[in-house]
Amino acid sequence: MSLPLVPLLAVVSVLLGGLACWRRRESTDPTATESPRHPASLRTDGGEERPDGGRRTDEDRRVSEERRTDGGERRADSGSESQMPVIGTLYGREHKTSKPYGLMRWLTSVDHKDIGILYLIFGLAAGMWGATDAMMIRTELFTPGTDVWNAETYNGLFTTHGLTMLFFFVTPVFTGLANYFLPLLIDAEDMAFPRINAIAFWLLPPSFVLVRAGLLTEVLAKVIDAVGPRVEFLYALEPPTMGWTLYTPLTTQLANPQVDLLLLGLHLSGLATIMGGVNIIVTIFTERGEGVSWSTLDILTWSLLTTSGLILFAFPVLGSAVLMLLFDRNFGTTFFAVEAGGPILWQHLFWFFGHPEVYILVLPAFGLTSQILPKFSGRKLFGFKFIVYSTLAIGVLSFGVWAHHMFATGMDPRLRASFMVVTLAIAVPSAVKTFNWMATIWNGNVKLEAPMQFLVGGIGLFVVGGVTGIFLASVPVDLVVHGTYYVVAHFHFIVVGIIAFSMFAASYYWYPLLTGRMYNKRLGTIHAVLSIVGVNVTFMPLFLVGLMGLPRRSAQYPVEFTLLQQVATVGAFILAASVGIWLFNMVNSFRTGPVVRTPDPWDLKESNQFSREWQWFERRMTEGLSNPQALADGGRVADGESDASNDAGSDAGAGDEDSDADADAEN
Amino acid sequence: MNRPLAAVAGGLSGTAALTVLLLLFEVETRSQIGMFDVVARFVGVPGSTTVGFVLFVAAGTLAWPLLFVAVEDSVPGSDPAIKGMGVGVLLWIPFLLLGRAELSGAIVFAFAGLTLVAHLAYGYITGAVYARLTGRTPSSGTLGDGSELQG
Ligand code: HEM
Ligand SMILES: [Cu+2]
Numbered sequence: 058m059s060l061p062l063v064p065l066l067a068v069v070s071v072l073l074g075g076l077a078c079w080r081r082r083e084s085t086d087p088t089a090t091e092s093p094r095h096p097a098s099l100r101t102d103g104g105e106e107r108p109d110g111g112r113r114t115d116e117d118r119r120v121s122e123e124r125r126t127d128g129g130e131r132r133a134d135s136g137s138e139s140q141m142p143v144i145g146t147l148y149g150r151e152h153k154t155s156k157p158y159g160l161m162r163w164l165t166s167v168d169h170k171d172i173g174i175l176y177l178i179f180g181l182a183a184g185m186w187g188a189t190d191a192m193m194i195r196t197e198l199f200t201p202g203t204d205v206w207n208a209e210t211y212n213g214l215f216t217t218h219g220l221t222m223l224f225f226f227v228t229p230v231f232t233g234l235a236n237y238f239l240p241l242l243i244d245a246e247d248m249a250f251p252r253i254n255a256i257a258f259w260l261l262p263p264s265f266v267l268v269r270a271g272l273l274t275e276v277l278a279k280v281i282d283a284v285g286p287r288v289e290f291l292y293a294l295e296p297p298t299m300g301w302t303l304y305t306p307l308t309t310q311l312a313n314p315q316v317d318l319l320l321l322g323l324h325l326s327g328l329a330t331i332m333g334g335v336n337i338i339v340t341i342f343t344e345r346g347e348g349v350s351w352s353t354l355d356i357l358t359w360s361l362l363t364t365s366g367l368i369l370f371a372f373p374v375l376g377s378a379v380l381m382l383l384f385d386r387n388f389g390t391t392f393f394a395v396e397a398g399g400p401i402l403w404q405h406l407f408w409f410f411g412h413p414e415v416y417i418l419v420l421p422a423f424g425l426t427s428q429i430l431p432k433f434s435g436r437k438l439f440g441f442k443f444i445v446y447s448t449l450a451i452g453v454l455s456f457g458v459w460a461h462h463m464f465a466t467g468m469d470p471r472l473r474a475s476f477m478v479v480t481l482a483i484a485v486p487s488a489v490k491t492f493n494w495m496a497t498i499w500n501g502n503v504k505l506e507a508p509m510q511f512l513v514g515g516i517g518l519f520v521v522g523g524v525t526g527i528f529l530a531s532v533p534v535d536l537v538v539h540g541t542y543y544v545v546a547h548f549h550f551i552v553v554g555i556i557a558f559s560m561f562a563a564s565y566y567w568y569p570l571l572t573g574r575m576y577n578k579r580l581g582t583i584h585a586v587l588s589i590v591g592v593n594v595t596f597m598p599l600f601l602v603g604l605m606g607l608p609r610r611s612a613q614y615p616v617e618f619t620l621l622q623q624v625a626t627v628g629a630f631i632l633a634a635s636v637g638i639w640l641f642n643m644v645n646s647f648r649t650g651p652v653v654r655t656p657d658p659w660d661l662k663e664s665n666q667f668s669r670e671w672q673w674f675e676r677r678m679t680e681g682l683s684n685p686q687a688l689a690d691g692g693r694v695a696d697g698e699s700d701a702s703n704d705a706g707s708d709a710g711a712g713d714e715d716s717d718a719d720a721d722a723e724n
Numbered sequence: 725m726n727r728p729l730a731a732v733a734g735g736l737s738g739t740a741a742l743t744v745l746l747l748l749f750e751v752e753t754r755s756q757i758g759m760f761d762v763v764a765r766f767v768g769v770p771g772s773t774t775v776g777f778v779l780f781v782a783a784g785t786l787a788w789p790l791l792f793v794a795v796e797d798s799v800p801g802s803d804p805a806i807k808g809m810g811v812g813v814l815l816w817i818p819f820l821l822l823g824r825a826e827l828s829g830a831i832v833f834a835f836a837g838l839t840l841v842a843h844l845a846y847g848y849i850t851g852a853v854y855a856r857l858t859g860r861t862p863s864s865g866t867l868g869d870g871s872e873l874q875g
Pocket of ligand 1: 194195219222223302545549552556595609632
């Protein structure tokens with residue numbers, strides 16, 4: 058037996074150990090095996106008959122909850138708070154529900170909340186990966202020469218960074234939030250098509266794998282290398298290097314087979330996004346609960362509706378264009394050959410999708426900002442109607458501006474001028490929103506909690522990103538700074554400044570609702586401060602670099618840019634540190650954060666803004682505490698549940714059919 | 725579960741995460757770092773990557789977690805996961821110094837940052853699994869007076 062087998066054994070034992078652990082936890086899950094109604098009867102410490110005939114007392118609750126939180130053993134150092142039940146979706150497994158437990162719950166769920174969480178976790182993982190790409194870009198740019206990674210790798214990095222961030226980070230995270238909160242906000246039972254919802258999510262991992270296959274096959278190759286022969290073809294896929302805009306003729310000519318996989322992956326992710334969008338539209342139209350009419354729809358729902366409309370019209374264009382490109386590469390069609398449509402045809406098709414896409418990314422962020430800002434300002438959203446109108450206006454106008462990405466291609470100057478005008482016009486609704494936000498805060502009773510810190514910071518950064526966008530929209534300026542770092546700085550003030558910031562704000566704002574615990578507020582504030590500083594330090598210098606004329610997408614640069622580039626790199630590391638703090642806060646607070654016992658952690662009742670998702674949380678909490686076997690996941694109590702709970706032990710096996718039946722009933 | 729066993733279980737999960745992260749970073753950086761060689765240098769067998777890797781896994785699963793159990797109570801703080809992150813940093817320093825070898829220039833930042841993340845994850849996961857299995861996960865109270873909700 059040769060040595061290389063040892064790591065293999067190690068991996069296998071890790072898997073087996075993990076499996077054993079998981080099985081063990083599943084089978085000892087107290088609420089799955091004991092009657093929640095008579096916890097005392099199953100006590101492992103002797104189980105004497107109880108004087109009160111087995112009725113629940115505080116002592117019982119203490120005991121059963123104690124088992125629940127720490128895996129069934131008595132704690133030596135138990136503090137009394139630690140036995141508080143936690144009411145949060147992610148704890149669903151600790152309560153008896155009609156869903157399967159453990160891994161199967163996540164693989165088979167059609168519950169909009171579970172799918173929402175899957176989306177969030179997927180988007181988070183992809184975002185981390187894309188951020189690693191960004192850090193490597195910035196590392197390379199620390200010195201003027203091409204000395205950290207070679208030029209090919211650099212090209213691969215900005216390509217995968219852009220694609221990952223746009224298609225696999227932002228879109229899934231917002232779809233996840235939509236999935237989780239839209240039905241709660243419009244008082245719907247679930248999304249209109251729960252199964253399509255699940256399919257839409259499960260298409261994403263394979264499409265992500267296709268887009269980033271090069272690296273993944275290489276991991277596999279390395280693992281096989283370590284234990285056995287070198288498998289050459291696994292090394293054949295190289296990271297794609299043409300930028301996220303996939304411009305032809307470069308994309309048609311690259312020999313790298315990974316490009317084909319990437320095109321297929323993008324097509325697939327487009328399908329997933331369209332399914333998600335259709336589902337959102339139908340849900341809003343048909344699933345609204347009683348008492349939720351068009352006039353009482355909240356602002357986030359309006360944003361999601363508009364976004365989904367954009368998806369419906371924009372993504373099919375991408376899907377078709379990507380297939381045409383694939384055919385050009387593989388089947389000898391000539392859509393984008395110079396003699397035929399030429400590279401300009403690609404640019405028109407791409408940007409007809411591409412510009413609406415940027416609003417697909419940013420409208421949910423606007424929606425979150427409009428939704429959360431009033432809660433921490435103690436006032437209603439100023440000019441609600443105008444924000445709705447401006448959202449719709451942006452939605453329509455965004456299809457009429459695509460050619461502002463092509464000012465430098467030598468198109469007819471009269472066309473150029475008209476696209477410039479429409480582009481300037483679209484700045485108006487965006488400005489309307491910004492002023493409305495400011496007016497909302499004005500004279501408000503501002504509470505500077507972490508979500509608010511991110512919203513205020515985000516609005517400030519968005520102003521910088523937006524104003525520089527107006528400069529880019531004017532043809533003469535664009536001809537000068539086109540393709541320079543100025544553009545990079547402009548759109549990062551938006552993609553990081555308001556899009557990522559609104560996600561952070563949402564993550565803090567809904568943290569109690571999602572996990573039943575509170576995050577660490579001090580870490581939240583540190584995160585906010587570092588992020589705001591980080592964005593400015595990273596991207597401000599890039600405006601200067603761009604104005605001095607340095608083209609983007611290049612691994613090397615003349616030495617006179619060194620200082621500014623190094624400042625930007627330092628800023629990027631600050632941003633990375635702040636994201637690390639956020640991640641730690643989210644994970645650690647999930648383990649040990651204070652248990653939330655009030656349905657209104659943000660005092661929203663005070664300002665009369667206790668919106669529907671928190672009302673839902675309140676119902677769940679009241680039910681959950683008065684009746685611990687009731688559902689922590691918001692699902693419905695299966696018929697006869699309380700009687701059946703005595704044989705709950707056998708329920709794990711029967712769970713699959715149960716949940717199927719239940720899902721059918723809900724559909 | 726008894727403490728040493730729990731620590732080893734923690735170490736196993738932590739090492740699994742650490743290994744996966746290092747492998748991902750190795751590939752993501754297009755093998756510029758040479759993570760397997762770094763590991764071999766770190767455990768003191770430069771040149772033989774396989775032996776190095778085995779020793780690395782053994783140390784991560786057995787040696788450090790058991791050492792951790794031995795000193796855990798004398799370290800201030802109540803959350804083993806946080807203490808584990810301390811262990812992670814302590815391990816990262818020699819990893820950085822011994823492993824760096826001929827790397828120089830800006831790539832050292834990437835190397836330092838990525839391996840620090842991996843080691844923090846190792847320490848945190850080891851500590852958290854250990855805390856869960858031994859019932860040592862601390863709590864930081866409750867938020868909001870829920871008395872009116874008690875059924
Ligand atoms: C974490 C902080 C981030 C940093 C430090 C960063 C850094 C960079 C840099 C330096 C470039 C330019 C590369 C070049 O032109 O040579 C770039 C490109 C880009 N970034 Fe980011 N980025 C970050 C976050 C994001 C986010 C959150 C998004 C989207 C949601 C994003 C989307 C893009 C896109 C679309 C490109 C253009 C890619 C291309 O040229 O094909 N970035 N990023
Ligand atoms: Cu545009």
